[in-house]
Amino acid sequence: MGIRINGQDVNAPGDARVSLLELLRDELQLTGTKVGCNQGACGACTVLVDGERVLSCLMLAVQADGRAVTTIEGLGDAGQLSALQAAFIAHDGLQCGYCTPGQICAATAMLREVDAGVPSYISTDLTSHPVLTRDEVRERMSGNLCRCGAHNGIVDAIMQVAAERAA
């Protein structure tokens, strides 16, 4: 086995204590993924594992053995921004930028969850396909904190991308 990270296979670490976050940043120099609280409260370390958003600080790297990990580096780069990356810039969805990789990884998966019809705590009807309102975005993105307070721009950016996808 091995961990497929942004399309490349790497060996799981021999020391089971190494978190996925530590593997990404300290071993592989994929420093786009950020260390925030390191205890599952802020979302800065969000990455995608098999397409689903998870917190890399609360996952041991060995748990990801045999699975595919996508980090912010795997979603786009300066030459080819993803739609969400471009929208975050256009809407000032950041100030210091520290939470941004986690926000964008989370939003990438969140839009797929909506496409799949997954409801949120505030969805009125649990059995019908959810409608992505601003309040829905805020609820679904509540696991990602922004201490600069750029949330309005973040919601604007996500709403724009959601509208483009629906068009």
Add this chain to the structure above:
Amino acid sequence: MTPLTYHRAATVQQAMQLAGVAGRRPLGGGTNLIDLMRKGIEQPSGLVDVSGLSNQITPTPGGGLMIGAATKNSALAAHPLVRAHYPMLARALLAGASAQIRNMATVGGNVLQRTRCLYFQDAAASRCNKRLPGSGCDAHGGFNRYHAVIGGSSSCIATHPSDMCVALAALDAVVHVADRGGERTIGLVDLHRLPGERPDIDTVLEPGELIVAIELPRSPFDGPSAYRKVRDRASYAFALVAVAAGLEMRGDTISEIRIAFGGVAAKPWRALRAEAVLRGGPATSDAFERAFEAEFAHAAPPEGAAYKIELARRTLVAILSKLSGSTQ
């Protein structure tokens, strides 16, 4: 974190064998256990990853659902049968943690998560009988607005943090446990212990036992059920008070009712006394108030959590008023 070994279990038998070594712990998603290991509160010598065991959600002959313990919280909340027939459970799951954590956390691990009491979490500087038996409890007389108002003891007033378990308690869920002799079942409401003099023991599980599935009986309601969670911010916070409730009306009479509270005790608090007051009677504010009084007559909140009594009362009355269609 202390050095440890990591093992993956492909079958329940293998998991039992691997976890039978002293010091080893089963690992579901790890969202609670890995955090506690980093804080030095849990120090297993090895982890047995059971996230590859059953994550199937299958209808039972009795009209209920069997949920593999490795099912992710997000998968259970999104399942069409859960959303259609157990809305209070779907809503409780969706009220818990964040989308990222729900994608990681397993159903079995959710049940066995440990308290978020600040003093339990602070291994460096706080006394805690749950973490270190006999050391004392700094929550008594400390910052205790998140603490238990019912069922606590002089040793411990920590609460159980799960949202999912509150709905499971209301729904009469049954926990399937593998032990060396085979399998046994425990009612979810009987799984978690009240602290008494042994707050270090969270549940009635014996060492070596492993939760393999949660069984939901057929839903007792055709009508709506709900989960209402009150917290310090609108999302991504533990409950101050939560209520899972469902009821069925026959004319002007409540024919069936289920109520459970979260955030008030060391276990999800099934409110059988309140249910008994309401079953067979009218759905009025007065009846809801009497039901609450019956349930919380012996509540003994610490000073900081006294507000929870009024909060729980109002939350119960509001949710029952909405479900029964009576004006409030």
